[in-house]
Amino acid sequence: MDIFYPKKRRIMQLLILAVLTVFFAITPAAQADMVQVGEPIVTPGWDLSLPSIAETYKDYFMIGNVMSTYQTTDGELTAMYKHHYNLVTAENDMKPQYLSPVKGLYYFINADTLIRWAEANNIKVHGHTLVWHSQSAAWLTTGADGNPLTRAEARANMEEYITNVAGHFRGKVISWDVVNEAFADGSGLPADWKDALRKDSPWYLAYENGADQSKGESGADYIYDAFVFTRLTDPEATLFYNDYNETDSWKREAMAMMAEELNAKWKTDKRNTQPDRLLIEVLGMQAHYWTASLNVYAVEAAITRFIKAGVKVAVTELDIPYGSWTNQHSTPLTEEEELLQARLYAQLFKVYKQYAPHIERVSFWGKADSQSWRAKGSPLLFDRTFAAKQAYYAVIDPEGFLRANP
Ligand code: 9MR
Numbered sequence: 001m002d003i004f005y006p007k008k009r010r011i012m013q014l015l016i017l018a019v020l021t022v023f024f025a026i027t028p029a030a031q032a033d034m035v036q037v038g039e040p041i042v043t044p045g046w047d048l049s050l051p052s053i054a055e056t057y058k059d060y061f062m063i064g065n066v067m068s069t070y071q072t073t074d075g076e077l078t079a080m081y082k083h084h085y086n087l088v089t090a091e092n093d094m095k096p097q098y099l100s101p102v103k104g105l106y107y108f109i110n111a112d113t114l115i116r117w118a119e120a121n122n123i124k125v126h127g128h129t130l131v132w133h134s135q136s137a138a139w140l141t142t143g144a145d146g147n148p149l150t151r152a153e154a155r156a157n158m159e160e161y162i163t164n165v166a167g168h169f170r171g172k173v174i175s176w177d178v179v180n181e182a183f184a185d186g187s188g189l190p191a192d193w194k195d196a197l198r199k200d201s202p203w204y205l206a207y208e209n210g211a212d213q214s215k216g217e218s219g220a221d222y223i224y225d226a227f228v229f230t231r232l233t234d235p236e237a238t239l240f241y242n243d244y245n246e247t248d249s250w251k252r253e254a255m256a257m258m259a260e261e262l263n264a265k266w267k268t269d270k271r272n273t274q275p276d277r278l279l280i281e282v283l284g285m286q287a288h289y290w291t292a293s294l295n296v297y298a299v300e301a302a303i304t305r306f307i308k309a310g311v312k313v314a315v316t317e318l319d320i321p322y323g324s325w326t327n328q329h330s331t332p333l334t335e336e337e338e339l340l341q342a343r344l345y346a347q348l349f350k351v352y353k354q355y356a357p358h359i360e361r362v363s364f365w366g367k368a369d370s371q372s373w374r375a376k377g378s379p380l381l382f383d384r385t386f387a388a389k390q391a392y393y394a395v396i397d398p399e400g401f402l403r404a405n406p
Contacts (some may be wrong), residue, residue: 042384042385043385044368044370044384044385044386045076045385045386046076046077046079046080046083046382046386047386047387047388048079048080048083050388050392051396052083052084053084053085053381053392053395053396054084054085054086056395056396057362059356060352060353060356060359061352061356061359061360061361061362062086062087062124062360062361062362062363063084063085063086063087063361063362063363063364064085064086064087064088064089064126064361064362064363064364065081065084065085065087065088065089065363065364065365065366065367066088066089066090066091066317066363066364066365066366066367067081067088067089067090067091067114067117067118068090068091068092068093068114069090069093069110069111069113069114069117072113072114072117077367078117078121080367080386081121081123081367082121082122082123085123086122086123086124087123087124087125087126087174087361087363088114088118088123088124088125088126089125089126089128089316089317089363090111090114090125090127090128091365092135093110093111093114094111094114094127094128094129094169095128095129095132095135095136096129096130096131096132096135096136096137096140096161096165097135097136097137098110098111098135099111099137099165100137100139100140100161100164100165101137102137102139103139103157106164106165106168108168111169115169115172115173119172124174125169125172125173125174126173126174126175126176126177126316126361126363127166127169127173127175127176127177127237128176128177128180128242129176129177129178129179129180129242130161130162130165130166130176130177130178130179130226130230131158131162131178131179131180131203131222131223131226132179132180132181133181133182133198133200133201133202133203133204134181136202136203137161138202139157140154140157140158140161140202140203141154141157141202141203141205141206142202142206148202148205148206148208148209149206149209150206150209150210151206151207151208151209151210151211151217151221152210153206154203154206154207154209154222155207155222155225158203158222158225158226158229159225159229162226162229162230162233163229163233166229166230166233166234166237167233167234169234170233170234170236170237171234171236173234173237174236174237174238175237175238175239175240175282176230176234176237176238176239176240177240177241177242177284177316178226178227178230178239178240178241178280179222179223179226179227179241179242180242180243181198181242181243181244182197182198182201182204182223182241182243182258183196183197183198183243183251183254183255184196184197184198184199185245187250187251187254188250189249189250189253190250190253190254190257192257193253193254193255193257193258193261194218194220196250196251196254197219197220199219201219203219203222204219204220204222205219206219206222207219207220207221207222223241223258223262224262224265224266224279227239227241227262227266227279227280228266228269228271228279231279232271235274238281238282238360239279239280239281239282240280240281240282240283240284240314240316241255241258241259241280241282241283241284242283242284242286242316242317243255243284243285243286244286244287244288244317246283246285246286246287246302247285247289247295247298247299247301247302248298249298249301252301252302252305252306253305255283255306256283256305256306256308256309257309258280259278259280259283259306259309259310259311260309260310262279262280263278263279263280263310263311265279266278266279278310278311280311281311281312282311282312282313282314282360283306283309283311283312283313283314284314284315284316284317285299285302285303285306285313285314285315285316286316286317286318286365287299287315287316287317287318287319287348288317288318288319288365288374289318289319289320289344290320290321290322290323290324290325290377291320291321291322291323291324291337291340291341291344291377292323292324292327293324293325294320294344294348296344296347296348296351299348299351300351300355303351303355303358303359304355306358307355307358312358312359312360313355313358313359313360314359314360314361314362314363315352315359315361315362315363316361316363317363317364317365318348318362318363318364318365319364319365319366319372319374319379319380320341320344320345320379320391321372321374321376321377321378321379322337322340322341322377322378322379323377328376328377329376329377329378330376331369331375331376331377331378331384332378332383332384333378338378338389338390338391339390339405341378341389341390341391342389342390342391342393342394342401342405343394343401343402343405345381345391345394345395345398346394346395346398346399346401346402346405347398347402348398349362349394349395349398350398350399350402353398364380364381366379366380367380367382368380368382368383368384368386369382369383369384369389370383370384381395
């Protein structure tokens, strides 16, 4: 089908709008909290007499979490959210796949609902995410034949997308994950950070298609463009590069090298009207850990390396499921397991507090164990009944918790 024929394109757009509307309408039911077989049935309820996490950390950094638009009509959840958090990331609603599924169509309804909810509750919004290899929209980077667009086409699409999206949310978000997860899995320590990138990212492939190597051009150039387009569109927003496994020594090094090089390049870029301001201002540590492998020294090493690169640090998607990638746990946790997990949370927050002047925020990726993308491992501070776990108390007072539970 030729989707560029205007009438047909309009029909396509309307069809997609209808499908999206139905999808979002059924999402709440589809994603309702799971009850585990054999578990006693307890009606979940949030205890708002517990000390607020955001209040506890108000002199250190912001405390955030995720929300989905369908959750914004839940009054009890909203009351809890306001109590514990002062920042929100849309878990999915602001990803390119949902905001612009086809060229020329922008679907802001869900994201706008979430933003209105945040504004009404005095919660700041972090934009997640503009340029990503996953949950993206094919039109940005890929032709109808499935082949990568040319570098020039992809660049024009990126500019259009970022101008529209970052423009739409200007003044409503305080920051953006401009580029998410650009590095490949399991690389070695690179001589050049570009060698460690995901070469199969649709953005990389399109930017490589027509790159003039004699001028030093490569697929990697999409990263700089994304940051520049975002800065020019929303100069108020703080710009993040965000990634996982940031504690791996090769990856923290690659992230830091990239920030150093692109920030140096921006210094002499004619479009830069704020010479004292960095382009990549924050390196986001997703912090998707496992109890079996979390090494708090590696977390500290990543923080200090990022500080050395001259940027701020943010913990953007923290969770610590029990077990490991290859040995995933099923719920519920024993008392001992909960304590082990809590100690790790305490150790992390002790480090975060120590580096607080450099840490912009700590955001969790989920509110209760039942609502997590890794629910099986019970990764969060509140359990399936929304009761506070040992991990909550560890976060509220890490030093005290570690003294009591050495
Ligand atoms: O938590 C998100 C989950 O609901 C989605 O199905 C998933 C799809 O990729 O994305 C999850 O969020 C991811 C985030 O956007 C980027 N970092 C990793 C997060 C967990 O997968």
